[in-house]
Amino acid sequence: MNAAVGLQDRMREVESRIGEACRRSGRAREDVNVVAVTKYVSAETAVLAVTQGIRHIGENRWPDSEEKWRQLQGQAVFHFIGSLQTRKVKDVVGRFDYIHSLDRLSLAEEIQKRAAALGIVVPCFVQVNVSGEASKHGMQPEELPGFAAALRPLDRIKPIGLMTMAPLESGPEETRPVFRGLRKLRDELNAREAFGEPITELSMGMSGDFEVAIEEGATWVRLGSVLVGRESAG
Numbered sequence: 001m002n003a004a005v006g007l008q009d010r011m012r013e014v015e016s017r018i019g020e021a022c023r024r025s026g027r028a029r030e031d032v033n034v035v036a037v038t039k040y041v042s043a044e045t046a047v048l049a050v051t052q053g054i055r056h057i058g059e060n061r062w063p064d065s066e067e068k069w070r071q072l073q074g075q076a077v078f079h080f081i082g083s084l085q086t087r088k089v090k091d092v093v094g095r096f097d098y099i100h101s102l103d104r105l106s107l108a109e110e111i112q113k114r115a116a117a118l119g120i121v122v123p124c125f126v127q128v129n130v131s132g133e134a135s136k137h138g139m140q141p142e143e144l145p146g147f148a149a150a151l152r153p154l155d156r157i158k159p160i161g162l163m164t165m166a167p168l169e170s171g172p173e174e175t176r177p178v179f180r181g182l183r184k185l186r187d188e189l190n191a192r193e194a195f196g197e198p199i200t201e202l203s204m205g206m207s208g209d210f211e212v213a214i215e216e217g218a219t220w221v222r223l224g225s226v227l228v229g230r231e232s233a234g
C-alpha cells in the first residue's frame with residue numbers, strides 16, 4: 001500500500017470517529033479542530049498530509065521540525081505543543097502560529113519580548129496539570145487566576161485557552177475526569193473574568209483518547225500516530 005493511500009485511509013477513519021464523537025455529544029463538527037502531530041514522521045509525509053488537506057501541523061521541538069517548517073510555511077498553520085525552554089523561544093516565536101505549552105511567567109515574559117521585537121501577537125494556550133501527576137508539565141489549577149492576572153500587561157500574548165495532557169498509561173475513560181476538569185477550569189476562569197477577554201479553546205485529546213476529549217468539550221485535538229502514523233521511534 002503506498003503512503004498516500006495509507007494516509008487517506010487514516011484521515012478518513014479519524015474523520016469518521018470525530019464525527020461520531022460530535023454526534024454522541026451534540027457538538028458541531030466545525031467546533032473541533034485537528035492538529036496533525038508530525039513529530040514521528042518525515043518532512044515528506046508532513047508535506048503529503050498537507051497536500052491531502054491537513055491544515056494544522058503540531059511539533060514539539062524546533063530542530064526536528066525545521067525541515068517541515070521550511071517546506072510548509074505559508075501552506076500550513078504551525079502549532080508548538082512541546083515543553084518550551086526559555087532559550088528556545090527565539091526559534092519558535094515568529095515561526096509557529098500557536099503555542100500550546102505556556103506554563104510559567106518567565107516563559108511568557110520571553111515570548112512577550114520576542115514577539116514585541118517582531119511586531120506580532122502570539123495566541124497561546126496555558127498548559128495545566130489537571131491530574132496533579134508529578135511528572136507532568138503545566139501549572140497547578142490553583143495557580144491559574146494569579147497567572148492570568150500576570151499575563152494581562154503582556155500585550156504580545158493572547159491567551160486563547162487551556163491545554164492539558166492526560167496521565168500516561170491510563171485508559172480513555174480514566175482520562176475523562178481530567179478533560180472534564182480542564183473544561184470546568186476554563187469556565188470558572190471566564191466566570192471571574194480572569195483573563196479579561198474570555199478564553200474559548202480547549203486543547204486536549206491525543207490518539208488514545210481524542211473521542212473522550214471531544215465528548216468533554218475539546219476544541220483542538222492533537223493527533224499523531226492515529227492520523228499521520230509513526231515512521232520512527234521517538
Ligand SMILES: *Cc1c(COP(=O)(O)O)cnc(C)c1O
Pocket residue numbers: 037039060081082165206207208222223224225226
Ligand atoms: C506527541 C504528542 C501528541 C500526539 O501523540 P499521539 O499519541 O501520537 O497522538 C499530542 N500532544 C503532545 C503534547 C505530544 O507531545
